[in-house]
Amino acid sequence: MRYISEFRDRKLADTLAARIAREAQPGRDYHFMEFCGGHTHAIFRYGVQDMMPANVHFVHGPGCPVCVLPVRRLDDALELAERHGAILCTYGDMMRVPGTGRRSLIRAKADGADIRMVYSTLDALKIARNNPGKQVVFFAIGFETTTPPTAVAIEIAKSEGLENFTVFCNHVLTPTAIGYILSSADFAPGGPARIDGFLGPSHVSAVIGSRPYEAAAERYRKPVVIAGFEPLDVMQSVLMLITQVNEGRAEVENQYTRVVTRDGNQKAQALVAKAFQLRKSFEWRGLGSVTESALRIRPEYEKFDAETRFELADKQSREVKSCECPSVLRGVKKPTECKLFGTVCTPDNPMGACMVSSEGACAAYWSYGRLRDPGKTDAA
Amino acid sequence: MCLAIPAIVQSIEPGDMAIVAIENVRKRISTALLDSVSEGDYVLVHVGYALHLLSEEEAQQTLSLMADAGILEDELDEIRGEASCDT
Ligand code: SF4
Numbered sequence A: 001m002r003y004i005s006e007f008r009d010r011k012l013a014d015t016l017a018a019r020i021a022r023e024a025q026p027g028r029d030y031h032f033m034e035f036c037g038g039h040t041h042a043i044f045r046y047g048v049q050d051m052m053p054a055n056v057h058f059v060h061g062p063g064c065p066v067c068v069l070p071v072r073r074l075d076d077a078l079e080l081a082e083r084h085g086a087i088l089c090t091y092g093d094m095m096r097v098p099g100t101g102r103r104s105l106i107r108a109k110a111d112g113a114d115i116r117m118v119y120s121t122l123d124a125l126k127i128a129r130n131n132p133g134k135q136v137v138f139f140a141i142g143f144e145t146t147t148p149p150t151a152v153a154i155e156i157a158k159s160e161g162l163e164n165f166t167v168f169c170n171h172v173l174t175p176t177a178i179g180y181i182l183s184s185a186d187f188a189p190g191g192p193a194r195i196d197g198f199l200g201p202s203h204v205s206a207v208i209g210s211r212p213y214e215a216a217a218e219r220y221r222k223p224v225v226i227a228g229f230e231p232l233d234v235m236q237s238v239l240m241l242i243t244q245v246n247e248g249r250a251e252v253e254n255q256y257t258r259v260v261t262r263d264g265n266q267k268a269q270a271l272v273a274k275a276f277q278l279r280k281s282f283e284w285r286g287l288g289s290v291t292e293s294a295l296r297i298r299p300e301y302e303k304f305d306a307e308t309r310f311e312l313a314d315k316q317s318r319e320v321k322s323c324e325c326p327s328v329l330r331g332v333k334k335p336t337e338c339k340l341f342g343t344v345c346t347p348d349n350p351m352g353a354c355m356v357s358s359e360g361a362c363a364a365y366w367s368y369g370r371l372r373d374p375g376k377t378d379a380a
Numbered sequence B: 001m002c003l004a005i006p007a008i009v010q011s012i013e014p015g016d017m018a019i020v021a022i023e024n025v026r027k028r029i030s031t032a033l034l035d036s037v038s039e040g041d042y043v044l045v046h047v048g049y050a051l052h053l054l055s056e057e058e059a060q061q062t063l064s065l066m067a068d069a070g071i072l073e074d075e076l077d078e079i080r081g082e083a084s085c086d087t
Helices: A011-025 A038-046 A070-080 A105-110 A121-130 A146-159 A176-184 A200-210 A209-219 A231-247 A267-273 A298-306 A327-331 A360-366 B054-069 B073-078
Strands: A030-036 A057-065 A087-091 A115-118 A134-144 A165-169 A198-201 A224-228 A253-256 A275-277 A281-284 A288-291 A295-297 B006-015 B019-023 B025-030 B042-046 B049-054
Touching: A030 A038, A030 A176, A030 A231, A030 A327, A038 A057, A038 A275, A038 A360, A057 A176, A057 A327, A070 A087, A070 A105, A070 A134, A070 A165, A087 A121, A105 A115, A115 A121, A121 A134, A121 A146, A134 A146, A146 A165, A146 A298, A146 B049, A165 A295, A165 A298, A165 A360, A176 A200, A176 A209, A176 A288, A198 A200, A198 A231, A200 A209, A200 A267, A200 B042, A200 B049, A209 A253, A224 A231, A231 A253, A267 A275, A275 A360, A281 B025, A295 A298, A327 A360, A327 B073, B006 B025, B006 B049, B006 B054, B006 B073, B019 B042, B025 B073, B042 B054, B049 B054, B054 B073
Parallel strands: A030 A057, A030 A198, A087 A115, A087 A134, A134 A165, A198 A224, A224 A253
Antiparallel strands: A275 A295, A281 A288, B006 B019, B006 B042, B019 B025, B042 B049
16 A cells, blocks of 8 residues: 555554444445544545545545635735735745735745744744834634634733734634535535535644534534544544434534543633634635634724734735635535646645645645545445 | 644743643743643643643654654644744
C-alpha cells in the first residue's frame, strides 16, 4: 500500500474494518460528512476510505476556517492594512489565501503593507504594546477553538488599557453550520450533498461540549458522533454512525470521551460569552449567508472592534473564476471535479482557499488522493 | 492552525501564564482558559493557549501519532517561530 502513514495498530484497524464491512448493509449507501479539516486529513493520510466497504462514503465538510472565510472579509483585512495603515496580525494559514484579483496578504506584505504572521493572540498584543504609535489589528478567524484565545486577548487589552489594539472578528460556529447543511432546502444549485450522519470535530467539541449538537441531530434526524483525531478513532466513529443509521437512531454520541464531555470547557465558554454576541447573519464561502452562525464583539467592548474603529469601504469581491471551492465546501463536488485542480491550482500556486490550508479538501486530495490507484474501487 | 499539541507544564507564572515543554521546545503559554493547572499537568496547547487537561497517556499517544504522521516537526516549527512578533 502506498499510504503516507501506517496505522499504529494495524490489527485493530483491520478488526474495525471487518466489523464495519459486516455492519454496513448491502443495498444501502452511507454518506458521512466529516466536518473538520483535521479528520479529512486523517482519512486521507491513513487511507481510511480504502478500508471502507464500497457503500460507505466520506463527504468532506466545511470545517477548515480559512476555507469558509468569504473573499469579502479577506478584502476587508487587506484594506485595514493597506488603506488604514494598520499592522495586521494573522495566523499563518491566512497569508496565502487569494482574495479578489488573486491578491493575498503575502502579496500585500511584499508590496509594503505591515502584515505579520503570529502564532498566538498573545503575540499580537505584544506587537500592540511595542508599537504604541500604530494601530494593530488582529485578523481573527476560526471555529470555537480559536475564539476563546481571541476573547482573552480582548480582555487583556481592556485591562491594560491598550488604545491601539482591535480585533477584526470572523469567528464562526460549528453546530449552526451543521444545522444549516442539514436544512439543505436553502442550498444553491448543485443540490445538497446527501448526508446520513456527521463525524463531529474533536477539539471544537472539547470546548463547546457535545450538547450543542443535540438540537440539530434531533431536528434533522441525523446522528452525530464526536470523533478523535486518530485514524482508529475515525473508524470506530464510522462504526457507531452505521449502527445508529441501521437502528434508525439519530443521537449525539461521543467516541472521544478521553477529552470531550457533554458540557465542554465552561470557563472558555464564559469568556467567549462575555466578549462576543451572535451576529444576525454571516456569509460563509460555499454556504452563503447563514443566520446566527458567527460572533461579533459586544458593544461594551467596541473600542476593540476593528469594524467599529475603521470604516470599511463597500467592495465588489470576487472568487477566482472557475474555482469550485464553494461547491467543494458544500460537499457537492470533489476537488478533482474542479478543472483547475492539479493543473492551474496547486499548493504552491493556490487559486482557492481549499488548496491553501493543509486542512482544506483540495490540499488533502493533492497530497494524498493522487496516491490512490485510479482504477481501484474501495475494497475492505 | 487547527492542530493542537500536548505539552507538560513546567512552571506556573503570574497572570495566568505557564511555561510548558513540548518535546525539547519550551514555550510560554496562557492558561486563562483552564480552571486550575499545576506543575506536571499535561495540557493540550492550541495557538498559545492551554485548551484542556490531558492524561499523560493521551498526551504521549497524541505526540507519537503526530510524529508518525510527520506533522510534529511542522507544529514545533510553528511554535518556535516567534520571529515576527518581537518588533
Ligand atoms: S482545486 Fe483550486 S481552484 Fe479548484 S476548487 Fe480547489 S482551491 Fe478552488
